[in-house]
Structure formats: structure tokens, C-alpha cells
Amino acid sequence: MSKYKAYFIDLDGTIYQGSKKFASGKRFIDRLKAANIPYLFVTNNSTKSPADVAANLTINHQIDTTIDQIYTSAMATADYLKQLATPQQTRVLVVGETGLEEALLDAGFDLVQDEHADFVVAALDRAFTYDKLMYATLAIQHGAKFIATNRDTNLPNERGMIPGAGAIVAAIETATQITPTVIAKPQTPIMTGALQKLKIAKEDVIMVGDNYNTDILAGINAGIDTLLVYSGLSTHDQIDQVAIKPTHEIESLDDWLV
Amino acid sequence: MSKYKAYFIDLDGTIYQGSKKFASGKRFIDRLKAANIPYLFVTNNSTKSPADVAANLTINHQIDTTIDQIYTSAMATADYLKQLATPQQTRVLVVGETGLEEALLDAGFDLVQDEHADFVVAALDRAFTYDKLMYATLAIQHGAKFIATNRDTNLPNERGMIPGAGAIVAAIETATQITPTVIAKPQTPIMTGALQKLKIAKEDVIMVGDNYNTDILAGINAGIDTLLVYSGLSTHDQIDQVAIKPTHEIESLDDWLV
Numbered sequence: 001m002s003k004y005k006a007y008f009i010d011l012d013g014t015i016y017q018g019s020k021k022f023a024s025g026k027r028f029i030d031r032l033k034a035a036n037i038p039y040l041f042v043t044n045n046s047t048k049s050p051a052d053v054a055a056n057l058t059i060n061h062q063i064d065t066t067i068d069q070i071y072t073s074a075m076a077t078a079d080y081l082k083q084l085a086t087p088q089q090t091r092v093l094v095v096g097e098t099g100l101e102e103a104l105l106d107a108g109f110d111l112v113q114d115e116h117a118d119f120v121v122a123a124l125d126r127a128f129t130y131d132k133l134m135y136a137t138l139a140i141q142h143g144a145k146f147i148a149t150n151r152d153t154n155l156p157n158e159r160g161m162i163p164g165a166g167a168i169v170a171a172i173e174t175a176t177q178i179t180p181t182v183i184a185k186p187q188t189p190i191m192t193g194a195l196q197k198l199k200i201a202k203e204d205v206i207m208v209g210d211n212y213n214t215d216i217l218a219g220i221n222a223g224i225d226t227l228l229v230y231s232g233l234s235t236h237d238q239i240d241q242v243a244i245k246p247t248h249e250i251e252s253l254d255d256w257l258v
Numbered sequence: 259m260s261k262y263k264a265y266f267i268d269l270d271g272t273i274y275q276g277s278k279k280f281a282s283g284k285r286f287i288d289r290l291k292a293a294n295i296p297y298l299f300v301t302n303n304s305t306k307s308p309a310d311v312a313a314n315l316t317i318n319h320q321i322d323t324t325i326d327q328i329y330t331s332a333m334a335t336a337d338y339l340k341q342l343a344t345p346q347q348t349r350v351l352v353v354g355e356t357g358l359e360e361a362l363l364d365a366g367f368d369l370v371q372d373e374h375a376d377f378v379v380a381a382l383d384r385a386f387t388y389d390k391l392m393y394a395t396l397a398i399q400h401g402a403k404f405i406a407t408n409r410d411t412n413l414p415n416e417r418g419m420i421p422g423a424g425a426i427v428a429a430i431e432t433a434t435q436i437t438p439t440v441i442a443k444p445q446t447p448i449m450t451g452a453l454q455k456l457k458i459a460k461e462d463v464i465m466v467g468d469n470y471n472t473d474i475l476a477g478i479n480a481g482i483d484t485l486l487v488y489s490g491l492s493t494h495d496q497i498d499q500v501a502i503k504p505t506h507e508i509e510s511l512d513d514w515l516v
Contacts, residue, residue: 115417128388134420141418153432159373160399162392163433170432174411175421 004225006200007032007039007258008071008191010209011053013232014253015041016061018156022231028253029063035258039069042194042207044184044214046074046123046149046165047097073149073184074100076193077121078107080183081147085109089118093139095132095168096123100149115139122172122180123149124165133168137175146176150184152214185209186217191224206247210234216246229253262483264458265290265297265516266329266449268467269311271490272511273299274319276414280489286511287321293516297327300452300465302442302472304332304381304407304423305355331407331442332358334451335379336365338441339405343367347376351397353390353426354381358407373397380430380438381407382423395433404434408442410472443467444475449482464505468492474504487511 009015015025032039043053050070057065077100081092092109094101100123101111109119115138122136140146151166169180183189195202206225209215210232219226228234228246231253239245250256267273273283290297301311308328315323335358339350350367352359358381359369367377373396380394398404409424427438441447453460464483467473468490477484486492486504489511497503508514 126388128386128391130384130386130421133386133425134417137412137421137425138418153435154395159392160396161433163388163395163429167391167395167429167433171421171425171429174428175419175425177411 004206004258005037005204006198006206007037008042008194008205008207008219008224009039010185010207010211010215011041011043011045011057013210014208014215014229015057015063017232019060021061022253024231024253026061026063028256028258031258037258038198038200040071040194040198041065041069042071042185042190044073044150044152044190046072046077046100046184047126048072048099049102050075052099071190071194071197072099072103073190074103074123076190077123077147077149077183078103078109079193079196080181080189081109081119081121082107084145085118091117092119092121093117093136093144094121094123095128095136095172096121096125096149096165097127115142115144117144119147120144120172121147121149122165122169124152124155125168128168133171133175136172140172140176140178146172146178146180148180148182151182152184184218185214186221188218188222191218191222195222208253212238212242212246219247220244227256229256262464262516263295263462264456264464265295266300266452266463266465266477266482267297268443268465268469268473269299269301269303269315271468272466272473272487273315273321275490277318279319280511282489282511284319284321286514286516289516295516296456296458298329298452298456299323299327300329300443300448302331302408302410302448304330304335304358304442305384306330306357307360308333310357329448329452329455330357330361331448332361332381334448335381335405335407335441336361336367337451337454338439338447339367339377339379340365342403343376349375350377350379351375351394351402352379352381353386353394353430354379354383354407355385373400373402375402377405378402378430379405379407380423380427382410382413383426386426391429391433394430398430398434398436404430404436404438406438406440409440410442442476443472444479446476446480449476449480453480466511470496470500470504477505478502485514487514
């Protein structure tokens, strides 16, 4: 039915909501599988390894998923740095969690914990401290390039909307007066990396998500068609007011013929 | 000679520079003492107690100083909260150091370490952690009023320009989307508190400092005359470009007749 040869798909709010299952999410993936259409789950989360993300889908949501179907902002950051770094630039100061550290180690970088770094990568870090903030600030003042996985301001947990990567990035930005390169949605690097991972042209893929400000703008910014599903964050009222609409809008993934 | 009955005086860059003594600073204070003119050292520092600030001046800079001649942003914050709080509003979550905690305890507030707070006060905190950021964020989301001692982005130490209160404030602001009330220079509350402490009218006092963006703007914002001394941060080039000039400009405090 549809013209798309591959799908980029957001997770939270699109395929499930936290621990809540979306039956429509599983059915959507089942239809893609039946049609032999490749897809990649593209998530701004930097804290989890692709194995953890795949296991969550497989075990908790009954959506059988392999590691190569996952693309996190941590993986996109590692891919971006691999293309950017000279052979001598191997030292990365990570303000982030294990998912990010593992992705950078897997890509051949050395992790350092002081200001002698070629890159500072900031992300959600629930073990953030003033010392990390200080070393990141000093490293950037000394010339390290400043990268942020994402600038999501908050994430939900059982306590409420706790601080996200964006809060940590803002602290470093304020102390350095340097604006970081941002990797994840709505910025372009994660979409570029996802296209390269699936070896597909941007005209042949569609970005599916529930959040206009991240998922849909990421597609728009990268020149990729978009499908907004009203199962999560964005509302009709919000979309009525945006200048550039999603390519397609649906109430439920059940309404989409792959 | 001059018409001012009292002086508000900045410290770092004005009376000394870090551990470096300014002979002109000591001579200036000696002239004020000889003329029996009251003065108050007004500093954005929130981490030191007034006793520590007075001891530093007395011991390291040979400027005999008593506690009642010191007004820190921590003391100004405590004074501001005393006027703002109802009798039931006693719980303060401090993201800051001992100078701030002591000022608030002295003012009768209770310090809490979770989101059940009436006020969140953010400042420089070299023991800042993600948990403090999270509790501050949740408290403000639950209705606590957000106060910042100051928004200085950096402070010098032996390593370089390390992150200041402004970096910590920016993290909380990003996670809450709430702009804090700022107490210290260039904002007005610290000047209002200093006027009340000296029991003097704003027409009778002058604010002396080396930093246009904090000291001089604080005076301008509060309707207090200002004296810029080119011994620290601000340069002639900077002042050439500002719309509202200091009331007076001098190269050295030696050039000023009290």
C-alpha cells in the first residue's frame, strides 16, 4: 500500500507507554515483519544498551527484536564521533550512563575523567556531580568539542517528571557559553546515522512517532517523510498550530497500512 | 567632599583580586573609617559565612572588618525569604554550601533534603549531584518557590574558570521551565536588603565595584548611584558601549575622595 521501503520508529508513546503495552504497537510491527519491510527503533534514550532495549521489547512487550533493530542516541553519538575524530582524537569525557559509555568504548574511544579530553559528550546522567560539571567545563574551555546526545528536558519516572539530559547540558552550556552539537531527535545526526545503518535513501523511509517536537521535527529537519500517531505526547491542538505539518497523521497505528 | 553618607562596596576585583592585595583598597577603607562613614561589603558569594569573609579581610588583607560590615548573597537570601514566607512556610531545600545553609538556619528556617519544601534556594554548590537537581525539580513542580542567590556563570580557581551558581540554576530552570527570583547583583533584592541593614535611604548611598554587569547594574536597577573602578573586570571599551553609564568612573580607588 504505502510507498515506504523502511521505517524509523519511536518507542515510548508510540510502541508502548512506559510499562504500559500498546496492542496496536505490536500489531504494527507484526505487519512490517509480515511484509518484510525493514525497520529501526530510533530512540533518544542514551542510558540503555541496545541489548537492554531489545530485551525490553521482546520480553515485556512481546515484540521480538534483535540488537540490530535498535538505534539509540548513544549509538548515534558514537557513529557521529567516529566520522568526526582524527586518529589522534580518542579521548572522550562522558557525562552520562553506561549505555553511552559502552557505545563509545565499542567505537574505539578512550574514556577519561578529567579535562584532558578531545570531546565532551553530555547526556542524562543520574550520577551527575559538580566535579563532572567542572571537568566538562574545563575540557571545553581547553578546546574539547562539546556534543550532547539530546536535550530532552525531563523524563517520567514514578516520582514525576525528573530532569533529563537537557538540564545537564544547560549547566555545561552556561558555564562554557558554548552551544553543543546535538545528536538526537529533533536534530539531524541521529537520522543521518539511521539512514546509514539501514543503507537506505531518505526518500524511501518514514519516521513514525508521537512527539512532534522530537520525532516529527527530526524527520522534517532531515527531509524524511513523517507519520504522527496521536497515542502519546502531541495533540490535535498542538498540530493545528504548527507551521509545518507531519506528512501523515493517524489516531492509532492500527490505522496505518504498511 | 562627596555627598554620600554610606558606601556599598564589592570585594573581589575592587578591594582585592583573589589572594592579591590592592593597596588602594586598604587605603580607601582607611579613609572611610577616618571620615566615620558607614560601609557594607556587598558580595555575591554565598558559600562563605560573614565571619569567614570578615576574617579574610582582617587577616589576609589587613582591613579590620567586623561581621556586621559584611552582606553576602546568602544573608540577602535569608532576609528576602523572611519577608516572603508565611509562618507556615519554614521548609527550604538548599542546593548550596554552608554559608547559605547557616544564613537560612540563623533566620529560623528548616532545611529539608527532599521535594517537600516551601522554597528551593539554588547557589554555587561544589557538592551538587543529580539527586539534588531531581529533588529541587520535583519540589518546584509541586509548588515550591524557586530562588537563586545569584547567576554568576563562573568563578576563578587555580584550575581555571570553574562553573558558578548560574550553571546550577540553569539546570534546575531547564528541568522546571520556571525562572527563579534572583537575589544578588545585578538584581535588586540584595540592594534592598543592604539598605535596610544600614537603615539608609538609597539617595544617600553609592555602590562601588569593578564589574558593570553585576555591581554597577545592581546600583542602576535599584536607583542607587554607582562608582566603577577600573581595577578588575570591566574595561573602558565595555563601558563605551553601554547605554547607561556608571555615575562615576575612576582608574583606582586612590582617585576617590570620600
